[in-house]
Amino acid sequence: MQKPISLFFFFFFIPGQSFSCPQDQRKSLLEFKKLLTHNIKNHSTQIALGELKTWRPNSDCCKWKLVRCNAHSPFKEVSDLNLNGLVLSGSVSSTLLRPVLRISSLMRLDVSSNFIQGEIPGDGFVNLTRLISLDMSHNSFNGTIPPELFSLKTLQHLDLSMNFIGGTLSGDIKKLKNLEELILDGNLIGGEIPPEIGSLTELRKLSLKQNMLSGSIPLSISQLTKLETFDIQMNFMSFKIPDGIGSLVNLSTLSLSKNNLSGGIPSSIQNLTNLETLELENNSGFSGEIPTWMFRLQKLRKLRLGGNKLQWNKNGSVFPQFKFTHLSLRSCGLEGNIPDWLKNQTDLSFLDLSLNRLQGSLPKWLADLRFGTIILSDNRLSGSLPPSLFQSENLSILALSRNNFSGQIPETFGEASLMVLMLSENNFSGSVPKSIANIYGLLWLDLSKNKLSGEFPRFGQDSWLAVLDISSNEFSGDVPASFGLNTISLTMSRNNFSGEFPEEFKNLSSLKHLDLHDNNISGMFPSFISRLPPSLEVLSLRNNSLKGSITEDISNLTSLKVMDLSENNLDGTLPSNLGNLTGMIESPTSSSSVLYSAFSNKLPETESQDLEVNWKRIIQVISNRNFYLYTVLDLSKNKLRGEIPTSLGNLKTLKLLNLSYNDISGSIPQSFGGLDKLEILDVSYNNLSGKIPRTLSKLRELDVLDLSNNRLSGKIPESPQLDRLNDPNIYANNSRICGMQIQVSCSTTQTEQQPKEEEDEEEGKEATVPWEAVVIGCSCGFLTSVLLMYAVGHFRGSLPRRSPKNRGFKILRGLH
Numbered sequence: 001m002q003k004p005i006s007l008f009f010f011f012f013f014i015p016g017q018s019f020s021c022p023q024d025q026r027k028s029l030l031e032f033k034k035l036l037t038h039n040i041k042n043h044s045t046q047i048a049l050g051e052l053k054t055w056r057p058n059s060d061c062c063k064w065k066l067v068r069c070n071a072h073s074p075f076k077e078v079s080d081l082n083l084n085g086l087v088l089s090g091s092v093s094s095t096l097l098r099p100v101l102r103i104s105s106l107m108r109l110d111v112s113s114n115f116i117q118g119e120i121p122g123d124g125f126v127n128l129t130r131l132i133s134l135d136m137s138h139n140s141f142n143g144t145i146p147p148e149l150f151s152l153k154t155l156q157h158l159d160l161s162m163n164f165i166g167g168t169l170s171g172d173i174k175k176l177k178n179l180e181e182l183i184l185d186g187n188l189i190g191g192e193i194p195p196e197i198g199s200l201t202e203l204r205k206l207s208l209k210q211n212m213l214s215g216s217i218p219l220s221i222s223q224l225t226k227l228e229t230f231d232i233q234m235n236f237m238s239f240k241i242p243d244g245i246g247s248l249v250n251l252s253t254l255s256l257s258k259n260n261l262s263g264g265i266p267s268s269i270q271n272l273t274n275l276e277t278l279e280l281e282n283n284s285g286f287s288g289e290i291p292t293w294m295f296r297l298q299k300l301r302k303l304r305l306g307g308n309k310l311q312w313n314k315n316g317s318v319f320p321q322f323k324f325t326h327l328s329l330r331s332c333g334l335e336g337n338i339p340d341w342l343k344n345q346t347d348l349s350f351l352d353l354s355l356n357r358l359q360g361s362l363p364k365w366l367a368d369l370r371f372g373t374i375i376l377s378d379n380r381l382s383g384s385l386p387p388s389l390f391q392s393e394n395l396s397i398l399a400l401s402r403n404n405f406s407g408q409i410p411e412t413f414g415e416a417s418l419m420v421l422m423l424s425e426n427n428f429s430g431s432v433p434k435s436i437a438n439i440y441g442l443l444w445l446d447l448s449k450n451k452l453s454g455e456f457p458r459f460g461q462d463s464w465l466a467v468l469d470i471s472s473n474e475f476s477g478d479v480p481a482s483f484g485l486n487t488i489s490l491t492m493s494r495n496n497f498s499g500e501f502p503e504e505f506k507n508l509s510s511l512k513h514l515d516l517h518d519n520n521i522s523g524m525f526p527s528f529i530s531r532l533p534p535s536l537e538v539l540s541l542r543n544n545s546l547k548g549s550i551t552e553d554i555s556n557l558t559s560l561k562v563m564d565l566s567e568n569n570l571d572g573t574l575p576s577n578l579g580n581l582t583g584m585i586e587s588p589t590s591s592s593s594v595l596y597s598a599f600s601n602k603l604p605e606t607e608s609q610d611l612e613v614n615w616k617r618i619i620q621v622i623s624n625r626n627f628y629l630y631t632v633l634d635l636s637k638n639k640l641r642g643e644i645p646t647s648l649g650n651l652k653t654l655k656l657l658n659l660s661y662n663d664i665s666g667s668i669p670q671s672f673g674g675l676d677k678l679e680i681l682d683v684s685y686n687n688l689s690g691k692i693p694r695t696l697s698k699l700r701e702l703d704v705l706d707l708s709n710n711r712l713s714g715k716i717p718e719s720p721q722l723d724r725l726n727d728p729n730i731y732a733n734n735s736r737i738c739g740m741q742i743q744v745s746c747s748t749t750q751t752e753q754q755p756k757e758e759e760d761e762e763e764g765k766e767a768t769v770p771w772e773a774v775v776i777g778c779s780c781g782f783l784t785s786v787l788l789m790y791a792v793g794h795f796r797g798s799l800p801r802r803s804p805k806n807r808g809f810k811i812l813r814g815l816h
């Protein structure tokens with residue numbers, strides 16, 4: 001029965017054979033498809049099958065989508081495979097590529113963005129002798145770059161960026177004689193750049209950006225005379241830039257930022273007359289004077305010299321003779337007034353002169369130059385701001401923090417097209433113009449640490465404002481709560497806001513961070529607390545005048561990681577389901593940190609939103625890069641009564657628990673032994689009685705303990721951690737506490753064994769993961785960079801004007 005059928009197929013297909021792709025190639029492709037679709041069984045892996053549907057057995061594979069055949073050769077053979085982005089999530093193994101690599105006629109292969117894991121199957125490449133272009137970027141390849149790749153003589157384009165490839169850059173590189181472009185960005189390639197690189201004389205673009213390369217720039221680099229782009233930024237390269245760099249006459253981009261290069265800047269660079277971009281930022285070893293010839297390079301448009309030890313030549317009357325678009329002279333020892341020669345820089349869109357010693361006022365001519373970004377933070381500038389500054393359509397980022405500016409914020413403020421405005425730590429006074437709410441597209445506003453007063457303006461719901469910091473001013477009136485739906489962070493602490501906690505906060509559905517400490521908020525604890533946005537992670541109302549009790553439904557705030565209600569007049573009992581605050585149970589995820597880590601370095605890192613908490617008895621600043629690591633519950637200095645709910649012991653990730661200065665009675669719950677990560681436990685000045693639970697001996701991270709001024713009794717449990725906490729003040733003013741820690745010996749009745757069940761409870765729950773060291777007091781960029789990335793990335797042009805439907809980060813991400 002079967003024979004006739006196969007015979008039938010045989011006859012049917014033989015005639016088409018010469019017009020169709022070779023059978024073995026079709027087989028290989030189908031095998032690839034099979035391996036790929038096999039992964040769908042894994043639910044976390046998603047595959048885009050749409051175009052692969054055309055890959056059917058018994059059809060001409062040259063007609064399949066994603067496949068192209070060589071039209072010119074007498075035999076149709078597969079030449080191009082564009083397999084990028086087939087895997088949408090999850091991961092697939094690199095062995096998947098093997099069938100594809102058997103197609104030796106391939107000229108162009110793109111397998112980028114496919115979540116491919118594992119090492120590059122190097123041996124598979126030996127027969128791909130016609131390969132011109134290979135793109136394996138945006139995967140998760142690991143291991144080293146296989147030497148087989150270096151023998152692909154015909155290769156002109158190789159992209160391995162955004163993987164986890166490690167190892168060293170091999171000397172085999174010299175085999176890539178005809179390579180025109182070598183891009184190895186964003187891998188973890190280590191080792192040195194081999195001198196053999198000099199034999200790649202065809203290279204036009206060499207990018208080794210963001211790897212782990214060290215050693216020196218090889219002298220042989222001077223042989224790459226066709227080079228147009230040399231980019232090794234973000235590595236660990238050391239020593240001097242070789243003089244020979246001056247022979248690369250066609251070089252237009254030289255990017256050496258963020259390395260460990262030292263010495264002076266070779267004067268041979270002045271021979272690079274085609275240079276358009278010169279980036280030498282953040283090489284702590286560069287020193288000496290900024291050479292004046294740099295300003296004579298005709299085509300130079302982008303110059304970045306910040307973060308070095310290079311010094312501005314004070315005596316020379318140096319000024320650029322050509323027009324820049326980008327100029328960064330951050331921390332270059334500039335002194336005196338803002339230099340006059342900037343007047344002629346009419347094409348400039350980015351200017352960073354932060355961290356210098358500039359003084360005098362911000363001249364009107366500068367305001368009128370229509371720059372896109374002006375960063376003058378950390379100087380000694382003074383006087384008031386010229387009103388025309390805000391009338392520029394072009395200005396999208398203005399950072400003037402930490403200067404001595406004074407006077408009012410001009411009324412023209414509302415006319416600005418700003419996205420980011422940083423005026424922190426100056427002496428601005430008076431009220432903030434109401435028109436500020438008209439600045440459509442304002443994403444980030446930092447007015448903190450000034451002397452601003454009056455009411456803070458109301459923003460409309462369609463405002464884009466995501467981050468606001470107006471802390472440490474003299475604002476008064478009702479707590480501002482009228483903001484746009486994109487609001488993520490509101491820091492309004494240390495002002496004179498009064499009235500009740502506004503119900504409008506309910507509407508801010510993206511709110512994560514609400515800091516209102518040190519104000520005069522009064523009235524009852526908000527009854528609508530559970531209807532605050534579930535995104536809320538930080539709520540600080542410390543030192544206000546709230547009354548009433550904390551309601552049970554607070555546990556609906558499932559993202560809450562920091563709750564500071566200390567120093568109010570709260571009474572009533574502690575809600576029994578405090579222990580249901582999921583945000584304080586789950587281990588810190590990097591979800592918020594993804595946001596933080598997306599911050600690039602466009603602005604000085606000192607620009608940030610920080611949180612102050614009472615940490616180990618001192619008000620300390622948690623850098624908001626680290627917010628997500630902190631879980632804090634501070635209810636101290638209120639009038640809370642009743643017992644400590646057992647459920648509190650559920651809050652496994654809590655680092656600080658402060659219930660001191662209340663009227664809490666009953667005993668310390670056994671369940672506290674479950675507070676694995678607890679570093680600070682303060683229950684002093686309450687009415688607690690009974691024994692100190694043995695389970696406290698499980699708290700391995702405990703560093704500050706205060707049980708004083710209660711009615712506790714019995715023996716202090718022993719454990720390596722508790723034995724260290726031997727300051728008698730920890731236990732002072734209690735009934736009868738004894739223990740070797742405070743050198744009070746226990747009578748026989750006190751040493752008697754506690755019930756067995758207590759001892760065995762929560763066995764095996766001991767903290768084993770040491771808490772990541774956190775930097776306290778370091779202020780690092782928070783939302784900053786996210787916003788700035790977009791802002792500085794010139795996306796302004798593509799920002800839709802007046803389009804209330806588009807909001808916040810979703811769009812921003814898309815644009816990125």
Ligand SMILES: *[C@@H]1O[C@H](CO)[C@@H](O)[C@H](O)[C@H]1NC(C)=O
Pocket residue numbers: 042043044045090091
């Ligand atoms: C499914 O994929 C996940 C991650 O992509 C991986 O950790 C897991 O091992 C895979 N499961 C199977 C059965 O392949």
Ligand SMILES: *[C@@H]1O[C@H](CO)[C@@H](O)[C@H](O)[C@H]1NC(C)=O
Pocket residue numbers: 101102123124125126127
């Ligand atoms: C390369 O070609 C040779 C000869 O056709 C063959 O034996 C070998 O298996 C091929 N290697 C790969 C990896 O396809």
Ligand SMILES: *[C@@H]1O[C@H](CO)[C@@H](O)[C@H](O)[C@H]1NC(C)=O
Pocket residue numbers: 117118119142143144
């Ligand atoms: C590469 O990743 C695979 C799993 O994805 C792992 O088994 C292998 O050990 C890794 N190889 C290297 C060199 O890290």
Ligand SMILES: *[C@@H]1O[C@H](CO)[C@@H](O)[C@H](O)[C@H]1NC(C)=O
Pocket residue numbers: 225226249250
């Ligand atoms: C530099 O570029 C020009 C124009 O592309 C070309 O004619 C010239 O040969 C190049 N110089 C070198 C040394 O490659």
Ligand SMILES: *[C@@H]1O[C@H](CO)[C@@H](O)[C@H](O)[C@H]1NC(C)=O
Pocket residue numbers: 214236238239260262285
């Ligand atoms: C930086 O370069 C110097 C030599 O200029 C070297 O001694 C030092 O180890 C390098 N540092 C790093 C982190 O590579």
Ligand SMILES: *[C@@H]1O[C@H](CO)[C@@H](O)[C@H](O)[C@H]1NC(C)=O
Pocket residue numbers: 246267268269270271
């Ligand atoms: C610049 O090039 C000229 C020849 O083109 C050479 O004589 C001179 O020494 C070079 N200058 C530097 C500083 O390398």
Ligand SMILES: *[C@@H]1O[C@H](CO)[C@@H](O)[C@H](O)[C@H]1NC(C)=O
Pocket residue numbers: 258282284307601605
């Ligand atoms: C540059 O280096 C300085 C310190 O030298 C550092 O504060 C700054 O964050 C660095 N900037 C970048 C963009 O790496």
Ligand SMILES: *[C@@H]1O[C@H](CO)[C@@H](O)[C@H](O)[C@H]1NC(C)=O
Pocket residue numbers: 313315316
């Ligand atoms: C600047 O002046 C100092 C001393 O006054 C001198 O040593 C230095 O050479 C001068 N620099 C230039 C470029 O003239």
Ligand SMILES: *[C@@H]1O[C@H](CO)[C@@H](O)[C@H](O)[C@H]1NC(C)=O
Pocket residue numbers: 319320340341342344
């Ligand atoms: C500015 O440009 C004008 C002519 O365009 C020139 O005369 C003047 O010297 C320049 N001034 C500065 C400070 O560069």
Ligand SMILES: *[C@@H]1O[C@H](CO)[C@@H](O)[C@H](O)[C@H]1NC(C)=O
Pocket residue numbers: 346347348349369370371372393394
């Ligand atoms: C300012 O913006 C206008 C129009 O948006 C543009 O034509 C001009 O080039 C910009 N000026 C600068 C200095 O970027």
Ligand SMILES: *[C@@H]1O[C@H](CO)[C@@H](O)[C@H](O)[C@H]1NC(C)=O
Pocket residue numbers: 530531553556
């Ligand atoms: C709190 O959450 C629960 C379940 O998630 C819900 O049923 C309840 O309505 C919420 N309470 C309030 C007051 O929003």
Ligand SMILES: *[C@@H]1O[C@H](CO)[C@@H](O)[C@H](O)[C@H]1NC(C)=O
Pocket residue numbers: 555577580
């Ligand atoms: C709190 O969690 C417990 C279980 O841990 C659950 O039974 C209870 O319903 C939760 N309460 C609320 C208000 O979600």
